[in-house]
Amino acid sequence: MRKTKVVLIGLGRIASSLEKDPYRSKPCTHSGALFSSWGKKNFEFLGGVDPHPDKRENFRKQWKIPEEFTFSDPDHFPSKYKPDLAIIASPSESHYRNALEWIDKGVKNFLIEKPVCETFLQAKDLEKISRKKGIRIWINHERRYHPKYAWAKQVLDSHKYGPIRTIRASVLTSALAPGRAFQGRTGPLFHDGTHAVDLVYWFLGKPDRICSSLTKRKGFPIEDRALAFLEYKSGPAVFLEAGGARKYFQFEMDIMTEEARILLSNDGMRLFVSKPSKKYKGFNSLTEVSFPEKSFLGSNPFMNLYAEMHNVITGKSERMTGDIGENLGIMELLHKIKTGAKIRTVTEI
Incomplete structure (x- = not known):
């Protein structure tokens, strides 16, 4: 061999x-x-x-x-x-x-x-x-090579739980507990937020409208926090936060479909599906079920x-x-979030 x-x-x-x-x-x-x-x-x-x-x-x-x-x-x-x-x-x-x-x-x-x-x-x-x-x-x-994220991609593409309605994506860190993002020139949006943007692009593709803002500390060349709202003509909406004055690191993708909620994070994976409510007669509620263990990938x-x-x-x-072709689209999305953002400057975080 x-x-x-x-x-x-x-x-x-x-x-x-x-x-x-x-x-x-x-x-x-x-x-x-x-x-x-x-x-x-x-x-x-x-x-x-x-x-x-x-x-x-x-x-x-x-x-x-x-x-x-x-x-x-x-x-x-x-x-x-x-x-x-x-x-x-x-x-x-x-x-x-x-x-x-x-x-x-x-x-x-x-x-x-x-x-x-x-x-x-x-x-x-x-x-x-x-x-x-x-x-x-x-x-x-x-994360594209993680079995749980790959499972989520398969399920979302199959519409098993209906189409995606919203995604809340967050990659939380900050200069309060600085990592590599604050040692170079890229900042938390490009350095850490790229993971969330990559998954959003993987799940939904290129958005049709972007609104964003950056929070910077006075005298610092890079942002401490990036916020973005992405809209798709097909219906989904995405809320993104990168950075954000936290004394911890947290990655999370909270995906809400028509019939389920898929929570993917660095603390674990959780799955909730729509079932008849035990609290409200005539309504359905999200009920947590076991996350599937099988995947076409290794662990x-x-x-x-x-x-x-x-x-x-x-x-x-x-x-x-x-x-690299697909990542060009991801880099373009990051670029548009950054260059189209409203800038807010603060004296301290």
């Missing part, structure tokens, strides 16, 4: 160090997938690239990698190595530059962390280049993603989920 040859660009959090989190389901990083027993059988690790010496050293210690397998920049990566796949797990502001560097080296398959680029214009250019050169690009919106999103890539690259399948 031919292994997929891999180079990993960026050796930090999502590339490697998050694997040390004792609470997360494993693997939860790119290295965790690559160095799993299944990963070693299907992928050949050619090397990791990162400009920071401390990250290279920590990566080598964590995975017991010899020094000759880590490099400070692409120019030091041996030309004799010919990667089938480049995984870009560097900070968001580096994605576009890193992708162009490895495209120039002849790589034809990419997995890029979300958001695919720092701006919509960069994503638009990258999509154009990929079409012209026949390059395949996956973007790691990992781990990273393993599902890597299995899909390996099957496509080795010619076993043509099925891609969330490629």
Whole structure:
């Protein structure tokens, strides 16, 4: 069996160090997938690239990698190595530059962390280049590979519980408890909100009308909170919040259909269906039922993603989920939310 040859660009959090989190389901990083027993059988690790010496050293210690397998920049990566796949797990502001560097080296398959680029214009250019050169690009919106979210997609598409009426999507964090979104230039809308926007786009496609607002602290270049209301001519409405002055991180998709409510979050999944009410005669109420356990996917999103890539690259399948073309639509939606927003400036959060 031919292994997929891999180079990993960026050796930090999502590339490697998050694997040390004792609470997360494993693997939860790119290295965790690559160095799993299944990963070693299907992928050949050619090397990791990162400009920071401390990250290279920590990566080598964590995975017991010899020094000759880590490099400070692409120019030091041996030309004799010919990667089938480049995984870009560097900070968001580096994605576009890193992708162009490895495209120039002849790589034809990419997995890029979300958001695919720092701006919509960069994503638009990258999509154009990929079409012209026949390059395949996956973007790691990992919830698409989670069995419960995949189940929800199937059920919503089938109209088993009727059409979608409303979605309340929230990705809550803030500068009060800052994460990566507040360390770079992307802000919570592009860095964290992209997960919610990706799912909204996956479930409903492009909205017909967008209203939005941003709250910024005086003297800060990025928003602390983004709010958006999306409308579709077919009927659904979406309420989105990203950021929002919270001292915690919370991801949640609250989907209301004609006959059910599907709650998807980082705290679990819940399903409610319409049944005759036990409190109000002649009415139906939402009643919680057991969430289905079966799915066409395995249990781990990273393993599902890597299995899909390996099957496509080795010619076993043509099925891609969330490629650069679809992500261009997601980036355009994020761009419209941001550029069309009313700005509110406050002195403190």
